[in-house]
Amino acid sequence: MTTLVILHGYYRSSASFRVRIALSLKGIACTNVFHHLRRGEQRAPDYLRVNPQGLVPSLEIDGKLLVQSLAILDYLDETRPQPPLLPTDPAGRARVRALAQIVASDIHPIDNLRVLNYLRGPLSQPDAAVKAWYNHWIAEGFAAIEAMLEASSDTGLFCHGDTVTMADICLVPQLVNARNFDLDLSTYPILKRICDAALALPAFERALPTNQEDAE
Amino acid sequence: MTTLVILHGYYRSSASFRVRIALSLKGIACTNVFHHLRRGEQRAPDYLRVNPQGLVPSLEIDGKLLVQSLAILDYLDETRPQPPLLPTDPAGRARVRALAQIVASDIHPIDNLRVLNYLRGPLSQPDAAVKAWYNHWIAEGFAAIEAMLEASSDTGLFCHGDTVTMADICLVPQLVNARNFDLDLSTYPILKRICDAALALPAFERALPTNQEDAE
Numbered sequence: 001m002t003t004l005v006i007l008h009g010y011y012r013s014s015a016s017f018r019v020r021i022a023l024s025l026k027g028i029a030c031t032n033v034f035h036h037l038r039r040g041e042q043r044a045p046d047y048l049r050v051n052p053q054g055l056v057p058s059l060e061i062d063g064k065l066l067v068q069s070l071a072i073l074d075y076l077d078e079t080r081p082q083p084p085l086l087p088t089d090p091a092g093r094a095r096v097r098a099l100a101q102i103v104a105s106d107i108h109p110i111d112n113l114r115v116l117n118y119l120r121g122p123l124s125q126p127d128a129a130v131k132a133w134y135n136h137w138i139a140e141g142f143a144a145i146e147a148m149l150e151a152s153s154d155t156g157l158f159c160h161g162d163t164v165t166m167a168d169i170c171l172v173p174q175l176v177n178a179r180n181f182d183l184d185l186s187t188y189p190i191l192k193r194i195c196d197a198a199l200a201l202p203a204f205e206r207a208l209p210t211n212q213e214d215a216e
Numbered sequence: 217m218t219t220l221v222i223l224h225g226y227y228r229s230s231a232s233f234r235v236r237i238a239l240s241l242k243g244i245a246c247t248n249v250f251h252h253l254r255r256g257e258q259r260a261p262d263y264l265r266v267n268p269q270g271l272v273p274s275l276e277i278d279g280k281l282l283v284q285s286l287a288i289l290d291y292l293d294e295t296r297p298q299p300p301l302l303p304t305d306p307a308g309r310a311r312v313r314a315l316a317q318i319v320a321s322d323i324h325p326i327d328n329l330r331v332l333n334y335l336r337g338p339l340s341q342p343d344a345a346v347k348a349w350y351n352h353w354i355a356e357g358f359a360a361i362e363a364m365l366e367a368s369s370d371t372g373l374f375c376h377g378d379t380v381t382m383a384d385i386c387l388v389p390q391l392v393n394a395r396n397f398d399l400d401l402s403t404y405p406i407l408k409r410i411c412d413a414a415l416a417l418p419a420f421e422r423a424l425p426t427n428q429e430d431a432e
Contacts, residue, residue: 052363053318053356064307068321071313078306090294091280097287102269105284105321115326118352123345129338136334140269147268 005030006060008050010037011212014108015069016057017173020207022073025164026080028061034214037113070104073166085166095152096160099145099167103174107141111177131181138178142188145171149190157197164198172198176208221246222276224266226253227428230324231285232273233389236423238289241380242296246275250430253329286320289382301382311368312376315361315383319390323357327393347397354394358404361387365406373413380414388414392424 007023007030009016023030035041035056042054051058051067059066062079066072077085086093109115111134119125119133149155159167175185175195185192198204209215223239223246225232239246251257251272258270267274267283275282278295282288293301302309325331327350335341335349365371375383391401391411401408414420425431 052367053322053360055322062307064310066307066310066314068314068317070317070321071310074313075306075310078309090291091278091282093294094280094282094287094291097290098282098284101284101286101320104317105286105325106269106271109321109325110331118349119339122348122352123335123339123341125339132338133334136338144269151268 004060006033007031008033008035008047008058008060009056009212010035010042011209011215012177013037013056014173014177015055015104017176017207017209018069018169019057019059019072020212021169021172021204022076022085024203024206025083025085026076028076028080030059032213034212036214070100070166070170073169077166083163085164085169087160087165092154092160095154096165096167099148099159100165100170102141102145103170107137107174108170110137134181135183138174138181138183141174142178142191146188146190149194155190158194164201164203168194168198171195172204220276222249223247224249224251224263224274224276225272225428226251226258227425227431228329228393229253229272230389230393231271231320233392233423233425234285234385235273235275235288236428237385237388237420238292238301240419240422241299241301242292244277244292244296248429250428252430286316286382286386289385293382299379301380301385303376303381308370308376311370312381312383315364315375316381316386318357318361319386323353323390324386326353350397351399354390354397354399357390358394358407362404362406365410371406374410380417380419384410384414387411388420 005028007019009032035047037056041047042056048054050065053067057069057072059072066075073085086096116130116134119130149159154160156162158164159171171191172195175191178185221244223235225248251263253272257263258272264270266281269283273285273288275288282291289301302312332346332350335346365375370376372378374380375387387407388411391407394401
């Protein structure tokens with residue numbers, strides 16, 4: 001089987017950032033193909049044949065073409081189990097998946113570039129309203145995650161125990177993104193502590209937007 | 217272990233609808249606790265202790281409290297494997313998860329009640345603009361799913377083969393919701409065919425919003 005792995009991504013895409021972290025943690029070398037989202041390159045016909053949503057990331061691996069970052073994380077974990085991205089017990093797995101999905105379903109898609117562009121374009125919203133929108137959904141989600149982490153003895157150095165899981169892989173890119181929007185993270189001390197611990201790991205550091213070849 | 221299962225939901229919530237389908241498919245009896253989202257009951261302090269996001273569904277099961285519908289589906293599938301909600305091969309699982317997540321991450325959260333309320337409230341958008349917003353994100357997502365289903369020989373009576381998976385469990389509630397917004401589904405013939413096939417099954421039919429005790 002070919003070992004060529006191709007990641008279609010964009011340096012500022014949080015969902016691409018998640019997959020970069022997982023590939024790095026699992027030691028999977030990949031070739032990057034960059035699609036400049038702000039120039040609309042993800043809507044090019046050639047790329048729409050790869051990913052009909054016109055979104056990044058997409059991952060070519062094992063002769064398959066995979067889309068949707070969380071589905072990709074699960075695939076990588078099922079086919080390359082070390083190090084695991086999920087705990088082994090069903091309740092722990094459900095907790096990690098829930099934390100990941102608060103970010104991946106209830107924060108990120110609402111604050112994503114295409115949605116902010118719709119606010120600016122068809123809805124003619126000024127920058128201040130767009131920023132208030134962004135901050136509103138971040139605050140809703142981060143406050144809930146902070147409360148869940150605070151309430152549970154499962155919380156450790158990372159979201160679930162002392163090793164990295166899918167929850168951290170989703171959380172850190174959203175926190176890095178929020179920092180770029182000048183958001184004050186001091187009201188989320190557990191999130192901030194976990195983010196700092198994760199970014200001290202080479203796999204997270206290497207995956208940072210500013211460390212990508214297409215960074216501007 | 218207690219066998220009492222409690223589903224916190226709301227009849228019109230698509231995410232609650234997903235969990236109702238899964239519980240029904242797996243033959244798990246549950247007690248329903250209803251939270252009237254349009255009256256803001258999900259923000260009551262008692263419920264925020266159950267689910268700090270103030271969203272439905274939440275599921276009390278096996279002495280655990282679970283949140284986020286897709287995490288709940290995975291938990292149910294891991295602890296009650298029959299009938300399975302995912303195929304057994306990693307590539308098939310990734311395909312099913314990706315289809316589920318297009319709905320659960322890239323359509324539903326953007327068209328959810330709380331987001332539409334933000335458009336109507338803080339952004340003072342008229343009904344026509346809110347409806348255009350709703351239809352825009354539905355069209356983006358449904359067109360991609362239709363293209364993915366059309367392009368793959370894995371598509372069968374349902375999204376993946378001839379048995380129900382998580383993909384159908386996410387898709388059908390979104391299609392039912394779109395019908396309530398008077399959306400014309402004729403441009404999505406495969407989605408419509410799968411939705412009709414699923415709603416012919418008792419587990420889907422019983423889970424319909426109109427068949428819930430709190431339906432108005």
